[in-house]
Amino acid sequence: MSGRDNAPSERRGRGASSPRAVSELEPKARKACVNCRKQKMRCIVGNGQACRRCHRAGLPCIFVPRANAASIAGLLPSDKTDANFKNDVLQRLQVIEGLLGINTQDLAPEEAPRTSEGLSDAEFNGFDALWDALNTLQESCVTMSVPSTVWHRNTVSNLWASFHDRMPGLHFMPRKQTFSSPQPLLLAAILYCSSTRGPPETAELSPYYFQVLTNAIARLLLPENAFGRPPNSECAVEEWAFQTVLGIVLAGLLNEASIRETGLWISVAYRLILEHCPPHVDETSREWRKLFSGVQIVDLEHASLHLSCPVIPIESPLPGLQISHRDQLYRLSRMMHTGLTHFTGRGLPTIWSCFQHEQPLVSSPASSFTSVDAAVIRDWARQLDEWLEEFSRAVEGSQRNRDLVFRQYVLHRMVVLSIYHTARGCDLWSNNITPKEQHELLLSARATIRLHLHDETIWSNWDLVMITWAALILLQGIEGNAGEADDLDTIKVHLGKLQQMNDPKPLLHAKLIARLHGNLQRVNTPNPNTIHEPDLTTLDGDSSWNIFDQASLEQINFASWPYTEQPQTMHWNETQA
Incomplete structure (x- = not known):
């Protein structure tokens, strides 16, 4: 499905139709708003104020009814007022953009924000869980000044899908990790990592994704904050914690040394592991042991650059996280932990x-x-x-x-x-x-x-x-x-x-x-x-x-x-x- 409207073309009137809000029109009289008509896409009623496509793209939804709609025939403008009407709309839009601080250069045709109109509904249906996590991130950043481009679904889906190609391996977790329902903080970390290692046009967005990521980590520490509150289901809580810790590990690998607060992030990750790691870890569980090793590695690397005392103990207090003393990562971590602790302070x-x-x-x-x-x-x-x-x-x-x-x-x-x-x-x-x-x-x-x-x-x-x-x-x-x-x-x-x-x-x-x-x-x-x-x-x-x-x-x-x-x-x- 291309998402295009294959219905027969409407008859054209002598003049352009009068713009009206979606909520003011009867469904039967409704054809398509201006944006959907330009893209030749189906216009689906959204929340009453805008259609779904305009709502997702953050664009004003201006409906142009059919020229032969009997209920509004008396509202049609004449040909001579058409140009005045267009100028009036453009001037009002320019005033609104000025008040909102939108830079018109960012909306040039070659730099136009891409929205979901380029993909069919079927292609976007598989990303429902991704959009839920994205909406949660966006709601948590309402007070932040980030360009709307970072929330565009084409941008997000491209960064998400290209993460594997752009990021080299994690040697402490080489096996495939698949997440059908990404949690918001892991999504923020992947968007930041993928944009950092992407082409120049995506690298320009990485500072804003970094703001989104640090805001997500900070909200874990705010009391009575909906963003940091784990789900009610016990199984969902474990998945939420695992993904959240993995997101912090990715953030730490790209910020140790330059961001001193990486040590605080590590402490948060360790606490989440202690609180939410299941008592019995088996083959069906997430790779908690490897994730714990990853947190240890980021901690020791950060401590070695600042010659500070490691936060994560070498021996996990949870039996399910203990690994063999013959493991190479355990052996390396142990000697690093002992040496750095001696020279701290x-x-x-x-x-x-x-x-x-x-x-x-x-x-x-x-x-x-x-x-x-x-x-x-x-x-x-x-x-x-x-x-x-x-x-x-x-x-x-x-x-x-x-x-x-x-x-x-x-x-x-x-x-x-x-x-x-x-x-x-x-x-x-x-x-x-x-x-x-x-x-x-x-x-x-x-x-x-x-x-x-x-x-x-x-x-x-x-x-x-x-x-x-x-x-x-x-x-x-x-x-x-x-x-x-x-x-x-x-x-x-x-x-x-x-x-x-x-x-x-x-x-x-x-x-x-x-x-x-x-x-x-x-x-x-x-x-x-x-x-x-x-x-x-x-x-x-x-x-x-x-x-x-x-x-x-x-x-x-x-x-x-x-x-x-x-x-x-x-x-x-x-x-x-």
């Missing part, structure tokens, strides 16, 4: 503070390292080496899984080494750093920056911040005559990829680009013929200076780099109605 400069401030922050007197701190760092590094050894060589694991393990190892290795590095004022050439430590830090930074050459699935804030952080360290090495010939080219590739990404507000990419570009401009590039690494051949055979195991240093020296030039892209299975 010491006054150490954080990784993110080095992007916020031009000058490196100075460590507080209480942050001086002790022998206990050194032992914690070395134990952390030892566990990370063992984790890499065990899970990168697993026979049953696919190459894609081994690549993901390697990426996590490289990024977490940078976190461990950065605790020392930031304490030294982020100065690679500090007096209290040895050539051997410089070599280990530069080698890790080089491995991290090369991730963006071989892995197209990198997209979360944490990954991008850590890679940019490694690039800044590598620039210090280049300026100190301790780089490699292709280091600058690798850094420029990473910078180019940052510039290609759509940058919605808050402007994380712009901040990373500005800092990296500024350091590139200031670096004094040495002669390529004189670039060299610190000469370690004259050092004794004692490897006790290594924080990480020597075998791990050799493994990431790219002789056996696990990534291929054309890596397999892992996608998170689409979440669609």
Whole structure:
């Protein structure tokens, strides 16, 4: 069905018909309003004030009755008043748009908001649950200043359907998640994520979808608020909670670092899990265990950038959420949780503070390292080496899984080494750093920056911040005559990829680009013929200076780099109605 009116054409009168509100006309005399007639679509009576199509599009519904309608024949204008009438309508419409603050440039023909007239009724019937969630979101944003385009159904349906194509995989939840009835907060998160990674015309809407998303999260905390009130049905409550937490996880992955309130969102997600996770989780339940791991991961990544104490405990208090201690995500999360907790509250400069401030922050007197701190760092590094050894060589694991393990190892290795590095004022050439430590830090930074050459699935804030952080360290090495010939080219590739990404507000990419570009401009590039690494051949055979195991240093020296030039892209299975 095309939705068009196939009825015979009406007879035309000598003049144009007089506009009347839908409610003033008898159904039998009614043919079509102005908007429906232009689109050649069926005009269906809505709420008495406007037809359904005009109501959905937010347009004034002006009805033009048939010229031979006997009940209103006396109201027809003459030909000579036709032009005056049209001008009068246009002037009134312009006044109304001015009062409402509508920009007429936004309504130009090439930029005209798309409505459901482009699709048949049958095509839109499958989105009924989507429209219910959209209406709830729209009602919660009545006090916000967002353009009407964000609510247009064609825009929403396109963003919803293209989410799978635009968002890479979630490694903690690889199995397909299907939602036939999306909850409002999950819908807001998907619209934000999909618009962020979409073409320029949709990326322009992402700041407004970000406002909608943050408003949705905030309303969960308002007392006696209908938006945050779960459904009455026990089964519906579980589904509502699962989708709401998943929406918060998606929001956190795209806002950790740049949005400090991400830590508060994580706390809300954890509380929802504790309140609504069923006591018995089986194969028929939603993947609550994996969702809990996802909340843990966002929490630990956020904490590592701000060197704050993680909120989510490593062991879930609910038996249904406990996972095997041999699980790779559990093992990685446990060592991260232990290490970050030890160094929290010491006054150490954080990784993110080095992007916020031009000058490196100075460590507080209480942050001086002790022998206990050194032992914690070395134990952390030892566990990370063992984790890499065990899970990168697993026979049953696919190459894609081994690549993901390697990426996590490289990024977490940078976190461990950065605790020392930031304490030294982020100065690679500090007096209290040895050539051997410089070599280990530069080698890790080089491995991290090369991730963006071989892995197209990198997209979360944490990954991008850590890679940019490694690039800044590598620039210090280049300026100190301790780089490699292709280091600058690798850094420029990473910078180019940052510039290609759509940058919605808050402007994380712009901040990373500005800092990296500024350091590139200031670096004094040495002669390529004189670039060299610190000469370690004259050092004794004692490897006790290594924080990480020597075998791990050799493994990431790219002789056996696990990534291929054309890596397999892992996608998170689409979440669609």
